[in-house]
Amino acid sequence: MAKKTVEQQETVQEVKQTAWDIVQIARHAERPNIADYITFMCDDFVELHGDRLFGDDRSLIGGFATIGGEKVMLIGHRKGRGIEENIEANFGMASPEGYRKAKRLMKLAEKYHLPVVSLVDTPGAYPGCEAEARGQAEAIAHNLEFMATLKTQMVIVVTGEGGSGGALGIAVGDRILMLQNAVYSVISPEGCASILWRDGTKAALAAETLKITAGSLKSLGIIDDIIPEPKGGAHTDAAKAVAAVKKAVLDNLAVLKKINLDTLLQQRYDKFAAMGRF
Amino acid sequence: MAWFEKAAEAPLRVPTEAVWTICPSCKAYVEKAEWKATDKVCPRCNYHDRMGCRERVALITDTGSFKELNAQVGPNDPLKFKDSTGAYADKAKATVEKTGIGEAVLTGTATIEKIPVVLAVMDFKFLGGSLGSGTGERILLAAEEALKLRRALIIVSASGGARMHEGIVSLMQMAKTCAATARLKEAGLPYISILTDPTTGGVSASYAMVGDLNIAEPKALIGFAGRRVIEQTIKQKLPDDFQTAEYTQSHGFIDAIVPRKEMKAFLAKILRYASGAC
Secondary structure, three states, rough: OOOHHHHHHHHHHHOOOOOOHHHHHHHOOOOOHHHHHHHOOOOOEEEEOOOOOOOOOOOOEEEEEOOOEEEEEEEEOOOOOHHHHHHHOOHOOHHHHHHOOOOOHHHHHHHHOOOEEEEEEEEEOOOOHOOOOOEEEEEHHHHHHHHHOOOOOOOEEEEEEEEEEHHOOOOOOEEEEOOOEEEEOOOHHHHHHHHHHHHOHHHHHHHHHOOOHHHHHOOOOOOOEOOOOOOOHHHHOHHHHHHHHHHHHHHHHHHHHHOHHHHHHHHHHHHHHOOOOO | HHHOOOOOOOOOOOOOHEEEEEOOOOOOOEEHHHHHHHHOEEOOOOOOOOHHEEEEEEEEHHOOOOOOOOOOOOOOOOOOOEOOOHHHHHHHHHHHHHHHOOOEEEEEEEEEEEEEEEEEEEEEHHHHHEEEEHHHHHHHHHHHHHHOOOOEHHHHHHHHEOOHHHHHHHHHHHHHHHHHHHHHHHOOEEEEEEEEEEEHHHHOHHHHOOOOOOEEEEEEEEEOOOOOHHHHHHHHOOOOOEEHHHHHHHOOOOOOOOOOOHHHHHHHHHHHHHHHHH
């Protein structure tokens, strides 16, 4: 009887969960990050470094991976865990080198006939002086063009924060999946609040208005599927959350691999062309 | 009351608007007639002031050659967005009525020194030239028209970035427009991007930066992140020339900076070099 009451309370809490609550879960320090996905989702991972032009961005990493026997190219943002790693990973805010490395690895995936799995979790591309000087805009823009015509299967999973152009720079694909408590937005709720409400404290309202949760994005036709999370969020049971992502990735790859490449590319074009056509 | 005790009256105000244009950059007073004769270029500091899309079309195409396409495509309000200043739907409607251009980009076919092209010209007056779903759709359709007619595509950008009021749908327009320019490139057709003041955010990080040639107007603001955001992030003041066309060219992202007066002749020259591709 007492147990039932607790369950009832939890149900009530779930109903009351706001977009802003979900933002907090998406940003949770203990939320599974790319290191966890590599450890728990991959049988093998060979990290590949560098963009061959300037450097090796630690905020966006990638390499060969084997997921449930499937050989893939895995790329993804890296936030790190703990302050030292956070700083090394620049809190997951990638520089042009990161986007150019991702492009290089995706090109390699095409050459070796490997599908690309891209894990998105970033507050946004790094807004810094050097990033501008080395062409943050150009790096992201060229990735968008490149991914639109990349001749291999691409599965995108927004695992945490999908922060604007910094997220999109590795997120054009055949399937776009989102974890239940992930968010994906054109601008951070805080940024939107300070611009459109001229009041940074209105972030919760902005989050609601921007419709950035998985449920909203599914009904807007932007994402294909929502991956369920353990009750309370992925951080409460990382193993279970990662297993759900692994299953979703493998299921989608199996479907995509049956589609002829020309058809796949046409479908990818049509998918994005239809976005915002009402 | 002595004269020196007399309360200061409202400062002497001369109705300058009728006679003078004040340069937005150097604040010089320029006679209206001269401002018009120079196509809104300041004779003192060479600032190239923002230009309406129809003025721009008249400037770079052969007289009477422009035929608008897809005028019926307008803004959408997928989020039913409302902020402290009101509903986006109302704002969009008022902007359409006020500007008479239907979206932040005007698209159509035209000739430049008798060379047929497809043209898309953005207008900053329309919600800051923001990239909304209607904007993206018009650009995609323009690129598809260029593909169909086997002509060069020219896009003149003037935009603060993605249109926040359309949330994630506006972010996806970056991917959508780049999918379209990617197809042009696969077909071997020329795409020339002209970046005018300002070209920032989601527009610089998508179609504006991926031209076969990226051409800029002198002193145009070109960049990814806003100056204030960067200053807040790095806690330093940025140099005055940061993110100007000249800065962007010196870092390798702009082929040529072309004064407004010479733009049409320059485009014609480039199109003649590119004629083998059409």
